[in-house]
């Protein structure tokens with residue numbers, strides 16, 4: 038017996054990776070959003086200081102972590118005050134995305150709505166729970182029988198930001214359908230050119246009523262801590278408490294040293310601002326290289342990616358880039374909506390970001 042899961046999409050990029058690696062200057066890998074800059078001292082020191090961990094950690098997080106999470110949502114995401122029962126940590130946010138339909142008891146007769154251009158794990162999680170998937174960004178199209186709605190803002194792969202009006206409508210439709218609505222906001226700190234990235238839990242959206250609504254955040258990108266697997270969840274108290282019960286039974290617990298690191302990281306905004314400036318500079322270099330090479334860029338107003346097109350099949354664009362020693366992700370990995378786009382990640386060194394321009398103009 039096994040779950041019939043699709044192949045891992047990135048494995049199909051291997052031949053293009055080989056081609057791009059033949060470039061005399063070496064491979065420039067813009068295909069994954071995996072941070073490359075050092076994890077800041079605020080995280081490493083807190084982790085080291087908490088290395089003694091003989092006892093089982095609390096699934097809900099230490100009291101210090103719960104307080105730090107609630108304070109973070111209020112300070113950075115404008116939620117208004119949250120109680121310690123409205124927040125919890127997760128082991129990175131990918132496991133929450135993948136397991137949430139199962140943990141919520143979604144069944145085969147239920148529909149899970151995902152964005153039209155979507156991070157693949159939303160569909161995988163629905164598939165694991167046996168549910169049907171509908172890809173739709175239009176709340177008026179969300180069907181009866183919908184039990185879970187995924188929003189992703191800023192979006193991966195498009196970098197699109199959902200505004201307060203959209204979030205309000207989505208929340209209202211979700212409540213009429215009796216569905217849980219979850220917003221994955223792991224790129225929320227990376228808004229460009231003054232764009233504001235509201236949370237689904239923003240007070241302007243919820244007016245303090247968080248029923249049926251959950252938001253996810255992750256320190257992977259903002260703190261170069263993808264290796265720590267340190268993320269957080271907030272929202273509807275009853276849902277958070279149900280999820281905690283399931284996670285306690287299953288042993289889905291954030292390790293104690295990581296809880297300490299997460300507590301420290303959430304209280305420090307300075308390292309986040311420093312990292313954001315690094316990405317801002319790289320984004321400008323890579324954006325200019327793409328525009329000068331004739332690409333057009335859509336959305337991309339926030340997040341770690343540029344969503345770019347040469348108005349041809351995305352695999353032709355992947356090949357064009359690979360011939361110049363640059364690996365990008367075909368938009369088709371994210372659904373039909375991406376078939377003429379590529380996703381270009383900004384997680385490379387300044388030197389590599391600069392080299393993209395030379396290679397594309399050569």
Ligand SMILES: Cc1ncc(COP(=O)(O)O)c(C=O)c1O
Pocket residue numbers: 070128129130131132134156189192193221223254255256257263267268
């Ligand atoms: C939209 C989205 N959600 C969730 C994740 C998972 O992040 P992590 O598990 O590192 O918190 C990613 C990672 O790239 C992502 O792009």
